[in-house]
Amino acid sequence: MPIRLDNVGIAVRDLEAAIGFFTDLGLTVLGRARISGEWADTAVGLDGNTADIAVLQTPDGHGRIEMFQYVHPEAIEAEPIQPNTIGMHRVAFTVDDINAALQIAARHGCNPLRGVATYEDVYKLTYLRGPSDILVMFAEELQKD
CATH class of the missing domain: 3.10.180.10 (2,3-Dihydroxybiphenyl 1,2-Dioxygenase, domain 1)
Structure with a gap:
């Protein structure tokens, strides 16, 4: 079965600030949208899921980041992870x-x-x-x- 990495998703507090940071580094915004509805609830696994998203691409065209700022349910704050925290970081x-x-x-x-x-x-x-x-x-x- 062929497989390829499409993007890495990152929940952010402030979508505009995150976009500004990554575009200053050279990434480009491929698209922005507000997602919600039954399909989003099912795909993400959250009832009433609404988020503003932006997809950015690296200049070489191979890497993408999808960032999302949750409108509903409210985003959950956690302690900043450390480099040795288990999981994606x-x-x-x-x-x-x-x-x-x-x-x-x-x-x-x-x-x-x-x-x-x-x-x-x-x-x-x-x-x-x-x-x-x-x-x-x-x-x-x-x-x-």
């Missing part, structure tokens, strides 16, 4: 220039959790907390073809 991006990516993130009030590390002269990488406490990893390949 980060979105990773390969960037051409980690310093430039960090400057963009800083304009949104998002800074590295600790700093930028170098892994065996292969990658520079860092984790930061993005909008709605999303963990975001930036990795810059040091040995480019």
Whole structure:
């Protein structure tokens, strides 16, 4: 059976702030909508499900993020996850220039959790907390073809 990853879904507190962050990094908005109705209740598994969504795509056309801000039921706040929390917890991006990516993130009030590390002269990488406490990893390949 053929299978491909379509997107990663992320619930956010503020859809506009999240869109601003990711579009500044170079992603483009493919579409926006308000979803609701019986089909949405069934697909998501929440009665009375209503959410504003946006689908964004990476510049290479291969990666997509679907972000949703719940209108109903009310979103559930939780403690920000840590890098060692079990379950899905980060979105990773390969960037051409980690310093430039960090400057963009800083304009949104998002800074590295600790700093930028170098892994065996292969990658520079860092984790930061993005909008709605999303963990975001930036990795810059040091040995480019």
